[in-house]
Amino acid sequence: MELSLEILSWLFVAALVAGFIDTLAGGGGLITIPALLLAGVAPLEALATNKLQSVFGVATASATLFRRRLLVWQEMRALFFAALAGSALGAASVQLINPQMLDWVIPLVLLLIAAYYLLAPKAGDLETRPRIRALTYQRFWVPVIGFYDGMFGPGTGSFFATSAVALRGYTLLDATVRAKFLNLATNLAALAVFALGGELVWSIGLVMLVGQALGAWLGTQAVLKGGSRLIRPLLVTTCVLMLIRYFWTG
Template sequence: MGIESIPSADLLLLLFVAAALAGFVDTLAGGGGLITLPVLLLAQVPPVHALATNKLQGSFGTLTASLNMLHRGLVNWCEIRGLFFWALLGAAVGTVAVQFLHPEVLDVLVPLVLLTIGLYFLLAPQAGAVERRPRLGEPVYRRLLVPLIGAYDGFFGPGTGSFFALAGVALRGQPLVAATARAKLLNFASNAASLAVFALGGKVLWLAGGVMVVGQVLGAWAGSHMVVRGGARLIRPLIVFMCFAMIARYAWQKGLIATWF
């Protein structure tokens, strides 16, 4: 699918299904971009346009999940609005940077971070079970870590929800369900800022993205209900699975798996 071409009905259906699955998974554990970005790239969408279109559908998915979390009282807006601003700012900077730098600079760093997240939740089964004493002060968390994760989301994206959730559990002592709920609002902030920058630059494919928006909203709505019903019992294994799945995708993309075997 070129930038100017109209996608076929079959391709639009594939994008819809991929977005719905991504919205469900992303709401629970993050990593929905692992599903949607490869589909867009396989459709021969240029990388920057694929990132931009992915932000369009991802923004609506995280918005749906965020509104549901707020409605159910899992997040207090007054407590998170400062973090929301810093996530916006970081994502805007990252999105500007990605249009001048190649995302491959993250090929070494991102798998290492994903491995850390996956091992943390796998080997520390009680992490996030109850609220604990914070290990990182609020000012550093708000003004440094949150904008850094937001910048990563603007620069590339997959795994952002997992990064925000891990930071909440491991560094701020939050229960896993609360950290996941907060992660959705912060992920929405970073998605929205990134989308705005991409849209101003004319990088969004609106027809393909619009179809994916419908799928994302449905998937995110279903996923946000599962967060409430399944809690940490469902979220933890999904985070571990998605982290290792993203690492496998990086290895496959770089031909490392073929080299090993």
């Protein structure tokens, strides 16, 4: 697939902006997937290529967080593999499941996330008592969110972060930090499945991954400096924008 320099430049910028936003609040796919479709990439190839560039963004963010000792492998290992398994299953199922089934599920979840932070403005400010056991979160919620990411994707970071705040009692900053690494797992698994299926458009993916990595690095610096004060409004805004997109395209 041959594209002009102008279109490739546009895709680079789209990936850079998506990497920045995705690191802070999730929802980078809201930018990159429509950009790929507008560039003439087929839907399944767009999903696959989006995973290629996304994985470099979350890998950049995760590496920075590990260096700052905000992430510890021993604490994240079981969650990482749970997210990996869920995403692999989702990516393998994407050709067997009618994606229209998500047309009402995703807007509902996005609405609940936005309402949660708007109606409970202090949610995630302080660590609270967990509402479910760690094992339940690991064996059910993480794989379910991973499955969604493997099958579709946009908003996964928001889902991981909000579930950790609401169900496990983390602060919003800690939940966002952990969400980056879980998002790395889901992207890696989906990327492997799509690569085996030959769905990747490498020329586009390689250009976008550079922009995604740069945007993710900038976003990580913003997370470390701005904390939850910066994350919360972006997370709500991202959810609202994704809601608008679903209803507009629906």
